[in-house]
Amino acid sequence: MKNSMAKRRIIIPARYHSTRLPGKVLLDIAGKPMVQHVYERACQAGFDSVVIATDHQQVKQVAEGFGATVCMTREDHPTGTDRAAEVAQKLGYAADDVMVGLQADEPLIPIENLQQVADNLATHASASVATLCERITELDVMMNPNVVKVVRDHDNMALYFSRAPMPWSREHFPEHFPEGFPGLLHIGLYAYRGDFLLHYAELAKTALEAWEGLEQLRVLWHGYDIHVDLAKAPTPPGVDTQAGLKIIREYLQ
DSSP: OOOTTOOEEEEEEEOSOOSSSTTGGGOEETTEEHHHHHHHHHHTTOOSEEEEEESOHHHHHHHHHTTOEEEEOOSOOSSHHHHHHHHHHHTTOOTTOEEEEOOTTOTTOOHHHHHHHHHHHHHOTTEEEEEEEEEOOOHHHHHOTTSOEEEEOTTSBEEEEESSOOSOOTTTTTTOOOTTOOOEEEEEEEEEEHHHHHHHTTSOOOHHHHHHTOTHHHHHHTTOEEEEEEOSSOOOOOOOSHHHHHHHHHHHO
């Protein structure tokens, strides 16, 4: 039976230091810091709460300046999920809450996708986590190690995530891209059950997670299900480089 008191929450991990684009969450886009664009989108999704999770006083100061709720977290979190788990513990979120982790470098995230991933988790009782994907239609996308790929089972539960091209087409790759290829790219947007997120930080990190650099492999390794649905709306890429920042700035101007 569904608990009518359960809440839907958005947590925005906003780490200040970034290898490829230092301080990117505070970079100006159309007159606002990037994290403000993300926060304002999140607020439009109709959730019960939105909180920015950061490890840096400057991010806290800026975020509180535009009216956001902020939770200070440790600096040593290896992933956004680990940071979100600290927020859930600190703020006393309930075990049956649904929490969406939204990265602070996604200023164009479609609002309907935020709602979709939360709805999917709420309606798939066996899943501890829900996420989204899109179809791959170009060979260079399939071969790009910066694009994370996912393979699902018959119930749309994740079998594996990888930076490698998968599934591999032995008859076609790498010469050309076959028509009707079932490859899927992963969109880094997650919904977590409260009880799972509160437990996530206790799970031992795994060799596969470290090798691929993908936190979701820790979830699969320990036997938890991740539901993966095709996103309702196309999701523009986040801001990882100066080139990506330029594109977003031009779009929002």
